[in-house]
Amino acid sequence: xxxxxxxxxxxxxxxxxxxxxxxxxxxxxxxxxxxxxxxxxxxxxxxxxxxxxxxxxxxxxxxxxxxxxxxxxxxxxxxxxxxxxxxxxxxxxxxxxxxxxxxxxxxxxxxxxxxxxxxxxxxxxxxxxxxxxxxxxxxxxxxxxxxxxxxxxxxxxxxxxxxxxxxxxxxxxxxxxxxxxxxxxxxxxxxxxxxxxxxxxxxxxxxxxxxxxxxxxxxxxxxxxxxxxxxxxxxxxxxxxxxxxxxxxx
Numbered sequence: 001x002x003x004x005x006x007x008x009x010x011x012x013x014x015x016x017x018x019x020x021x022x023x024x025x026x027x028x029x030x031x032x033x034x035x036x037x038x039x040x041x042x043x044x045x046x047x048x049x050x051x052x053x054x055x056x057x058x059x060x061x062x063x064x065x066x067x068x069x070x071x072x073x074x075x076x077x078x079x080x081x082x083x084x085x086x087x088x089x090x091x092x093x094x095x096x097x098x099x100x101x102x103x104x105x106x107x108x109x110x111x112x113x114x115x116x117x118x119x120x121x122x123x124x125x126x127x128x129x130x131x132x133x134x135x136x137x138x139x140x141x142x143x144x145x146x147x148x149x150x151x152x153x154x155x156x157x158x159x160x161x162x163x164x165x166x167x168x169x170x171x172x173x174x175x176x177x178x179x180x181x182x183x184x185x186x187x188x189x190x191x192x193x194x195x196x197x198x199x200x201x202x203x204x205x206x207x208x209x210x211x212x213x214x215x216x217x218x219x220x221x222x223x224x225x226x227x228x229x230x231x232x233x234x235x236x237x238x239x240x241x242x243x244x245x246x247x248x249x250x
Contacts, residue, residue, distance in 0.1 A: 001212055001239045002046055003205070004078075004194070005039040005232060006222035007032055007069065009062045010052040016223045017052065028226040032065060033072050039225070040073045042232045047077045048164075048196075048220045050101075054082025058104070063091075070096040080127050080164075084109075089116050093123055099161060103127035110154055117159035126155055126191070129166045130181070148181075152189045163189065164220065166196040177204055177219070179211070186215040196220040205235045209242045 008015055014029035029035040036047055049069060053061035060066075060082045070077045079092055080101030089100050105112050106126055116124045130148045152163065165185050167178040177198045186193040192215055195208060199221045208219055224230035 001209055001216070001242065002218040003044070003232065003235045003239055004046045004048045004218055004220045005044050005225055006048045006050065006196075006220050007036050007039070008050045008052055008222065009065060009081075012062070012065065015052070016226060026223070026226075033069050036069045036073050036077075039232065040075050043236050044232065045075055045236075046098075046218075047073065047075060049077055049079045051079070051081030055080070055104075056082075058082055058084055060088060066092070066097070067095045078125060080125075084112075086112065086116060086119070089120065089124075093120055099123050099125045101125045101127040101164060103129060106151065106155065113155060113160065114158050121159055122161050124160055125194075126152075126160045126163045127166070128152065128163055128185075131167075148185060149188050152185065152191070156190060160191050162192045162194050162217065164194045164196055166220075167198060177208060179207060182208075182216060183211050183214050186211060189215070191215075192217040194218040194220060200224050200229055202230060202234055202238065205230070205238055209239065212242070212246075 009032055010025060013027050014032040014035045015025045015027050017025050039047060049066055051060055051062045051066065066079055076098035078099040078101055079097045080103060083089060083100050083102055084105050092100050100123065102113055102116065102124060113124065113126065128148055128151060165182055167181060177195055182193065182195045195216055196219065199219060201224065208216060221230060225232055
């Protein structure tokens with residue numbers, strides 16, 4: 001299981017929101033590029049970068065900053081927020097971004113996901129943000145009637161690399177992941193799942209490792225890393241030990 005630090009961008013700064021609310025932000029750095037380098041230096045093998053302004057606007061806002069982050073670290077970067085067309089997808093991927101995350105577009109324009117997967121195999125991630133089991137779009141500002149499991153079914157067999165599943169009500173709150181919803185989703189799909197939203201301590205990582213057999217391959221961690229309630233190195237070591245034990249057992 002891979003532990004993925006989050007670098008969320010708002011107005012040029014590295015922030016964390018509470019429950020996705022743009023008016024509930026905590027600023028952790030005025031220099032997102034340096035923050036990305038920091039997590040890489042601590043052992044991160046992948047970064048999760050979100051353009052929060054872009055998600056709200058429906059188009060990229062931090063395009064140049066994201067490209068700078070990608071150039072500044074040797075590890076792969078996944079990017080989401082405001083990606084709504086093939087042109088933007090191609091621009092990001094050609095600039096060094098390893099994966100693009102499509103969320104709102106998956107609900108509004110499913111053929112875009114299918115075409116993106118066809119053109120860029122293994123480089124498209126489906127971002128599913130949920131509130132009480134329902135899909136949220138437009139930077140989490142709108143909840144629609146579609147259930148998470150039904151949206152997921154639409155993209156089985158399309159070539160989506162993974163699903164990032166976020167429980168909005170837990171995101172940035174430090175209350176722990178929604179393990180049951182994450183397990184249910186992972187068991188219902190053949191697409192690998194990356195958990196997100198609410199990790200607060202090392203016990204959450206230990207619990208999440210139990211879901212690997214269900215298809216959970218990673219977890220995105222934000223606020224807990226920035227506040228120090230979770231140590232990235234410790235979390236990575238724990239995950240690697242679990243992987244080593246599993247390989248020996250096989």
